[in-house]
Amino acid sequence: MLGTLIRSLQGNGQPSIRKQSATRFGRWPLYEIAFGPRWSHGEQHGHAKAVFAIGDQATGVVAVGGLAQGIVALGGLSEGLVAVGGCTLGVLVALGGVAVGGLELGGVAIGVVTRGGVSIGLSASGKTAVSPDR
Numbered sequence: 001m002l003g004t005l006i007r008s009l010q011g012n013g014q015p016s017i018r019k020q021s022a023t024r025f026g027r028w029p030l031y032e033i034a035f036g037p038r039w040s041h042g043e044q045h046g047h048a049k050a051v052f053a054i055g056d057q058a059t060g061v062v063a064v065g066g067l068a069q070g071i072v073a074l075g076g077l078s079e080g081l082v083a084v085g086g087c088t089l090g091v092l093v094a095l096g097g098v099a100v101g102g103l104e105l106g107g108v109a110i111g112v113v114t115r116g117g118v119s120i121g122l123s124a125s126g127k128t129a130v131s132p133d134r
Contacts, residue, residue, distance in 0.1 A: 016036035016037055017033060017036060018046070020050070021050070030052065031051065031054070032048040032054070033054045034055035034056065048063075053070065063075070063078075068080070078090075083095070083096070084096060094111065099111070104119075104121070119131075
């Protein structure tokens with residue numbers, strides 16, 4: 001039983017991928033790829049931080065991942081100036097199932113200029129649209 005407990009604390013055998021560019025911009029690498037847990041560093045999921053970041057969680061100028069944060073963010077949950085994904089928060093543009101921000105397109109779109117199944121905004125259009133001009 002003690003052996004099982006120790007193995008579970010060391011990790012559950014899930015594959016882990018870590019790649020990082022040697023080229024750096026300030027303190028950030030050009031690219032980083034981080035998927036899966038790295039129990040030796042206390043990480044339950046991969047967090048990539050780079051100019052081009054790809055991983056379970058990605059933070060960078062261009063970020064792609066389950067949780068993506070960046071200037072351009074693509075992921076299940078994404079936030080940035082331009083965001084694309086399932087649930088998005090985009091300051092300028094948001095495209096996704098649920099989209100919130102400046103110019104939105106999604107199943108549920110909330111913001112300034114919106115287009116979607118349920119659309120709420122200053123200029124809204126779609127199947128169910130709510131806006132001041134309607």
